[in-house]
Amino acid sequence: MTSRALFVTRLFETSLAADKGFAALNADLADACRMLADEDQAGRRWCKANAYPGYTSYASLDDLPTRVTAFSDLKRRLDKLAAAFAAEVAFDLKGRRLVMDSLWVNVLKPGGTHTSHIHPHSVISGTYYVATPPGASALKLEDPRLPMMMAAPGRHAEAPEDLQTFVYVAPAPGTVLLWESWLRHEVPANGARSDRISVSFNYAWK
Ligand SMILES: [Fe+2]
Known part of the structure; x- marks a missing residue:
């Protein structure tokens, strides 16, 4: 008997850690993230009001690539990766483009989710992952068909990754993960003793 994979969900994973200038770029990003977490008063108010366990610029700042050089450098690299991912999943963009329309900082405190x-x-x-101290949360990805599986048995713990219902990816500084935006994901509790810092982003079809 043979079987084949249909309706595949791709996760794109790479690292900028071997890129020229990576150490300086990542240090600049870490400084910029921490600076925003200290100084973005509107963002801090939003995080407090919404019980965000740390700091995010998601609701307060929409211009980081024009505000800070390190973010524009990161965006330039991410644009290339997003184009590569679009090709890998065979998107027919019909002459239009994928445009980054948001990029934001996440500083997740110990214990935060x-x-x-x-x-x-x-x-x-x-x-993009800036700081992942020991014990920092992995990214947990969920099979998008999960709501349809109410009568199905679970999977063996040792099942191949592409048959698992949940997949955990542990990032390192420099890791870039890309996925199609409908893919449900979460960040479990940060078990590190210091902040887990990341920069998230979206691309729209324009
Ligand atoms: Fe997310």
């Missing part, structure tokens, strides 16, 4: 979610109004989403 980010509950399960998708990224509406987008095509490709992803995260």
Whole structure:
């Protein structure tokens, strides 16, 4: 008997850690993220009001690539990766383009979580990891067919990764993950003793 994979969900994973200038770029990003977490008063108010366990610029700043050189450098690299991912999943863009329309900082405190979610109004989403101290949360990805599996048995713990219902990806500084924006994901509790810092982003089809 043979079987084949249909309706495949791709996760794109790479690292900028071997790129020229990576150490300086990542240090600049870490400084910029921490600076924003200290100084973005509107963002801090939003995080407090919404019980965000740390800091995010998601609701307060929409211009980081024009505000800070390190973010524009990162965006330039991510644009290339998003184009490569679009090709890998065979998107026919019909002469239009994938455009990064949001990029934001996440500084997750020890013990902090980010509950399960998708990224509406987008095509490709992803995260760049700046700081992942020992014990920092992995990214947990969920089989998009999970709501249809109410009568199905679970999977063996040793099942191949592409048959698992949940997949955990442990990032390192420099890791870039990209996925299609409908793919539900979450950040489980940060078990590190210091902040887990990442930069997330969305691409829309324009
Ligand atoms: Fe997300």
